[in-house]
Amino acid sequence: MSIKKPIWQHPFGYAESFIISFGILSVGFILEFILPKTQSTLVFPLNLILGISFFVLLVVSHFLFRKTKIHSFLSGIPLTIALVSSLSFLVILMGILPQVSSHKTGLIQQLGLNQMTSSYPFLMINVLLLIVLAFVSLRKTFPFKLKNWGFVCSHWGLWIVIFAGGLGSGDLRRLKMDVYENKIELQSYDENKKLYEMPLAIKLKDFLIDEFNPKLAIVENETGKLYEAQKPSMIMIEKGLHCDLQSWKIQVEEFYVASGRAGDRYYQLADFGAAPAAKVQAISPQNDTLQGWISCGSFNRPHESLKLNDQFSLVMTVPEPKRFSSVVTFYTPDGKKQDATLEVNKPVTVNGWKIYQLSYDDKMGRYSNKSILEVVRDPWQPYVYLGIFMMMIGAVYMFWKGRETIRE
Template structure:
């Protein structure tokens, strides 16, 4: 048997050939249009792929290439090429499929790697190798092979179902407005409207915010100070005093919901629950050395009102940062075509389910913040999801087995 890198010559050449064939295909037929592989084409492709693997496995004793594809050098080569092309993908900024691209990266389509023939052919090669390795190792079956099979079969199932299933996956977005019925969503890829078989009504949108944060700000640059590690004074409940470097600060008055009013030529804040109301705090600042005293309002502002700063000297001022969202949620009512009414709350990490669709709360009107009167919802329909989950579970179990068996050395014995 030959040793060293001679064993990898075939793998290197296969990779070169696949990249070349991919380049030619890219030039002749253009980039891969995954929507053409939607059901039933993907099912047919799956059957053909599995039959092809079965055939290659059956005839491996007659065709040397089929036999070599199921062995370690082929695994290492395929993984090497796939890693290389994935690194290339990581180095090139990827363009979303619905946007036009120009420049030198257009022809090989490396800026849309998922639609690039070379990329896909290399991944298919790796999956073929993976499939043949599984078939070669599965017989004669022994229980001790379970960890190997979990890992490899899991990856195979995930690769095949996630790739072929992507053609059937529908990803839509819709904007919901308070009190209005939403019936149409739009596709992320081709930007076309789609009518849903149910309506969605946004009944309520709530956004909880973290307490306001005050910072010492450089008036010229607008950056928080000290530049290397900005200090933050969080105005939590019960906090009355704080400070920044040379300044001691005391809260004279704070109003969680206030609006600014001009009173006798000076700005004041009064409590109000009107739309756009802001958190305002009246501060007294005293310089620790010079004992210079300043007093005034500070607020972060909103889409209705400008923010207010407290100038301490000609260089620095106290400013309130934009408040960060702690939690946001939408209460919606879904009216199905069959008259079934369903009410639910959508939150980030807590999607709603409707007729096989997942509804994900993605965002809201950032400019209006907690006064937002709408939200953005993502809708995903993925009929291949259970198979992908099965593959993921297999891989998880395989990873646990790898950890448990690694130390005993059994992993190597059962894998070679």
């Protein structure tokens, strides 16, 4: 019959580890609740100095106290699992709750749950996890044995990911730039519309956009809401289209991607602001036939719908973008020029900045002369990638070694 060990008696196990982790989370949330909110973060070179000092302190502490009970507990499996569980809990909260700054004063904002990565509980758990990982990794590194290199590589990789990700958050810059055709732009802005002068200039030479054809839809006359009694609720327009939309039979007799109205009809027109239009015929469930023109309009053209009855109208939706891109020229302080085409999810890197195609003036649509770019600088990112690569190499080796051991 096994005898249950009293709690808080060495060696500490899972119970003590989870109590400590819960206590750290509680203290972190209390600090977040009572202390005033600050936006200050460590930036280069202070974060680098602090990081090096922290690492040196860990190494010295390891060699001075590696034979003590506290070091044994800090480098043990129970505390590691408890801390990883606590960190996983915080990450789950991050996935559930929107991580955006807010001027509200509710409980979520007071506990920092809307900005988890800069909150006290997240910081405290990560610092203790760094201590634990460092002691575990140092214990396997000194003295070094070749058979342990996979374990050492993966654990140091995880330590580098957490270390570089935490310290580098202050140097991360994620800004937006509004660039206009044939104009050079130097200024960017953050989410609070605070302006920053960039160390590079961007000129928009051309903004290109391809759109899908607009769609047919039926809306309620009183509310303007989409009527979705049956699926599909919207159908893409094509010339000669015959379809059933809700209870009506629809035929598209004419369709123009760009047009203008003259008299009682629309004509194809290649003009600035020309809008899509279609001549349609609608047959009701009672076999009543209606015919007319519909258009989604544009920034300088009104929209037009076909009233089906007192309740519903047939409308054309605004075309959705299929692909949009910006042809730009970058100017750097050293006098160099670089031409590039920016597309969504295809960034271009210039002088350490990654420039992404983000959006455009959706009110102008295909006639937009403004492109909205996102400019990102993260000097610590290569070290995070290095840590991830080390984790992958170590994990693959340990998996291969484990299979070899099983076969033996």
